[in-house]
Amino acid sequence: xxxxxxxxxxxxxxxxxxxxxxxxxxxxxxxxxxxxxxxxxxxxxxxxxxxxxxxxxxxxxxxxxxxxxxxxxxxxxxxxxxxxxxxxxxxxxxxxxxxxxxxxxxxxxxxxxxxxxxxxxxxxxxxxxxxxxxxxxxxxxxxxxxxxxxxxxxxxxxxxxxxxxxxxxxxxxxxxxxxxxxxxxxxxxxxxxxxxxxxxxxxxxxxxxxxxxxxxxxxxxxxxxxxxxxxxxxxxxxxxx
Amino acid sequence: xxxxxxxxxxxxxxxxxxxxxxxxxxxxxxxxxxxxxxxxxxxxxxxxxxxxxxxxxxxxxxxxxxxxxxxxxxxxxxxxxxxxxxxxxxxxxxxxxxxxxxxxxxxxxxxxxxxxxxxxxxxxxxxxxxxxxxxxxxxxxxxxxxxxxxxxxxxxxxxxxxxxxxxxxxxxxxxxxxxxxxxxxxxxxxxxxxxxxxxxxxxxxxxxxxxxxxxxxxxxxxxxxxxxxxxxxxxxxxxxxxxxxxxxxxxxxxxxxxxxxxxxxxxxxxxxxxxxxxxxxxxxxxxxxxxxxxxxxxxxxxxxxxxxxxxxxxxxxxxxxxxxxxxxxxxxxxxxxxxxxxxxxxxxxxxxxxxxxxxxxxxxxxxxxxxxxxxxxxxxxxxxxxxxxxxxxxxxxxxxxxxxxxxxxxxxxxxxxxxxxxxxxxxxxxxxxxxxxxxxxxxxxxxxxxxxxxxxxxxxxxxxxxxxxxxxxxxxxxxxxxxxxxxxxxxxxxxxxxxxxxxxxxxxxxxxxxxxxxxxxxxxxxxxxxxxxxxxxxxxxxxxxxxxxxxxxxxxxxxxxxxx
Numbered sequence: 118x119x120x121x122x123x124x125x126x127x128x129x130x131x132x133x134x135x136x137x138x139x140x141x142x143x144x145x146x147x148x149x150x151x152x153x154x155x156x157x158x159x160x161x162x163x164x165x166x167x168x169x170x171x172x173x174x175x176x177x178x179x180x181x182x183x184x185x186x187x188x189x190x191x192x193x194x195x196x197x198x199x200x201x202x203x204x205x206x207x208x209x210x211x212x213x214x215x216x217x218x219x220x221x222x223x224x225x226x227x228x229x230x231x232x233x234x235x236x237x238x239x240x241x242x243x244x245x246x247x248x249x250x251x252x253x254x255x256x257x258x259x260x261x262x263x264x265x266x267x268x269x270x271x272x273x274x275x276x277x278x279x280x281x282x283x284x285x286x287x288x289x290x291x292x293x294x295x296x297x298x299x300x301x302x303x304x305x306x307x308x309x310x311x312x313x314x315x316x317x318x319x320x321x322x323x324x325x326x327x328x329x330x331x332x333x334x335x336x337x338x339x340x341x342x343x344x345x346x347x348x349x350x351x352x353x354x355x356x357x358x
Numbered sequence: 359x360x361x362x363x364x365x366x367x368x369x370x371x372x373x374x375x376x377x378x379x380x381x382x383x384x385x386x387x388x389x390x391x392x393x394x395x396x397x398x399x400x401x402x403x404x405x406x407x408x409x410x411x412x413x414x415x416x417x418x419x420x421x422x423x424x425x426x427x428x429x430x431x432x433x434x435x436x437x438x439x440x441x442x443x444x445x446x447x448x449x450x451x452x453x454x455x456x457x458x459x460x461x462x463x464x465x466x467x468x469x470x471x472x473x474x475x476x477x478x479x480x481x482x483x484x485x486x487x488x489x490x491x492x493x494x495x496x497x498x499x500x501x502x503x504x505x506x507x508x509x510x511x512x513x514x515x516x517x518x519x520x521x522x523x524x525x526x527x528x529x530x531x532x533x534x535x536x537x538x539x540x541x542x543x544x545x546x547x548x549x550x551x552x553x554x555x556x557x558x559x560x561x562x563x564x565x566x567x568x569x570x571x572x573x574x575x576x577x578x579x580x581x582x583x584x585x586x587x588x589x590x591x592x593x594x595x596x597x598x599x600x601x602x603x604x605x606x607x608x609x610x611x612x613x614x615x616x617x618x619x620x621x622x623x624x625x626x627x628x629x630x631x632x633x634x635x636x637x638x639x640x641x642x643x644x645x646x647x648x649x650x651x652x653x654x655x656x657x658x659x660x661x662x663x664x665x666x667x668x669x670x671x672x673x674x675x676x677x678x679x680x681x682x683x684x685x686x687x688x689x690x691x692x693x694x695x696x697x698x699x700x701x702x703x704x705x706x707x708x709x710x711x712x713x714x715x716x717x718x719x720x721x722x723x724x725x726x727x728x729x730x731x732x733x734x735x736x737x738x739x740x741x742x743x744x745x746x747x748x749x750x751x752x753x754x755x756x757x758x759x760x761x762x763x764x765x766x767x768x769x770x771x772x773x774x775x776x777x778x779x780x781x782x783x784x785x786x787x788x789x790x791x792x793x794x795x796x797x798x799x800x801x802x803x804x805x806x807x808x809x810x811x812x813x814x815x816x817x818x819x820x821x822x823x824x825x826x827x828x829x830x831x832x833x834x835x836x837x838x839x840x841x842x843x844x845x846x847x848x849x850x851x852x853x854x855x856x857x858x859x860x861x862x863x864x865x866x867x868x869x870x871x872x873x874x875x876x877x878x879x880x881x882x883x884x885x886x887x888x889x890x891x892x893x894x895x896x897x898x899x900x901x902x903x904x905x906x907x908x909x910x911x912x913x914x915x916x917x918x919x920x921x922x
Contacts, residue, residue, distance in 0.1 A: 168774060169774050171919060171922075188919070189777050190777075192777035196775075203769055204769060204772065205772075211667055215667075215669040216680070216681055218671070219671060219673075220677050221777060222674075224671065225668060228669075229668050243657060244656055246659065246667075248688075
């Protein structure tokens, strides 16, 4: 479960308001899609969620733990996939997975099972002992995703997770999203791909100029748009200001 | 031409972060304390600079009656050019072949030489800054002492501008040719490592060579040598003639000799520069394309192999330590400036001390060795403290602790999101940095035992002091880096070699050691027994070590969440 209450963040000494009074709840078992134009505040929100940025105001609670007051417990419940896979290029894929397993305290049996499963799905099994610097962009993205899945987190936060993935991997990732949430876990992700959000998400939030301009199921969003068109139409309508 | 100028301007702005600095200083109004700190550092350096100037003045006054004063200028210029050569290799390889903006530049409609020129300009400016500390005090003091006229100063400016061109062009040509003709591009890590070690050894050999060519030995020949004007200049400069031309150009001013030598220096520089450009146009891209490719074997692990290689769970501190260790050792620039420095420095010391032929025949070793032997047979307190200082310097010379957070660079987000308390991460990083420092202390101890023949008790006492000092200096270095980690680098060189934090930590280390020096002097003057002095030094070092370590852990808890 993720709860954001009246969260704000500005840059440049308050001159640029990136996120403005954002209030949002993502329930357990829910896939939540976070949409918005470039510079709308998506990545800032995500970074505040995982503790990479500190909000100027407001409160963020993940699985009952306040991110500001109880950061370690909140982090223990969350894994994060950034929009660009900047990871330790000098480690091998397996060393990186071991590192993540160690810091999250994943038992060996679970590690073996999850690493085996995701390496097969992402077709990384034959390169996992190679240095990450020899991986392509897509392979790096896949190893970051594998690492994020390894602790079996209650909450997953992903920033543009489908960028750089081939169609097969993207398809498998979407299946994983569903599987993850069917176990009562929470998934929060940002995307620019409207079809994915429309088909996959239980609820969708649209952020524009730092403010949440719409939030709800696809059905609820359609009522906001006079033409009751596709998500793309709704998005264009709401962010054309 | 304007295209070249644009590329050079963009390269300089990106490399020196001028736009970012301007934004931070004037728009975000951050980092203004840096300006004050630089001012303070400049004031702090003044006494040292004054000492250097006095030394140069003394040298001038000593050499001038013999007509040999120009050798001083030549020595300064030669030292500057050697330094350019030494740093040049690092700079050239990393700027020409491993800076990430090459991926942006190559697809642009630019000629290979234009891209290389933009990189060359960055290196040249870096070199001006690097050699300023050595060359400028010599040239300026010489100019004042020799009452140099307009010709002196104009030529000095031109010579300074041309100074890096020949050595850098030589290094560039060597590197570009090597990358093109030897298929080493896929083994770029090994190339940097081997290249650097070869260059360090070569410069050492050159130094030994220079040391051996000190001129004639028998008294008559010595007299003849010194009565012939500029004989010393020619001897000093014979290893690298451009330093002779540079000296004569500056000292000669607008005289025929001055202008002829200036023309010679500028002309030869131009020829080297042009040669480099021609070569760049033909070879630069051919060595460059495909460099980003790294290959790895494809092999699937068996179930048993996977089970063996998947960790059964280490504590978080051990995991972070393991990560630090692996990344440091597998990144050549980090390895060279971290672990290899602490091994090289004591080895270098031994070489310099034993190969100095000044007092040849005294059982091997020269002036330095003689001085050291005199020192080590003196007051045991001095012996222990000097050995401890040597060990401390050897252990703390590397930038390992003061770049520990900076080295994470763009990957720092991982440290921020993992569920490991910042103090635990700092503790793991401390262990890693301290281990490197200990390696320096151990190497220095070996030198102390085998070369300086220190007694075991003296070694043990010195090592005890150095290990306590190591904790303090490691923690201070880490605190400095944590206060303002340099995370936005694209070239690992910037994280450690061009990181201001490493310099600041070095200054802090010098400050701490100086404070201890004055403290010990006061204790000795108070006529305290040697054991008491040692005890006081050890207890105060240990107390400061414990305090600084605690401050580091608390600071980590405070600072980690703030770094955005």
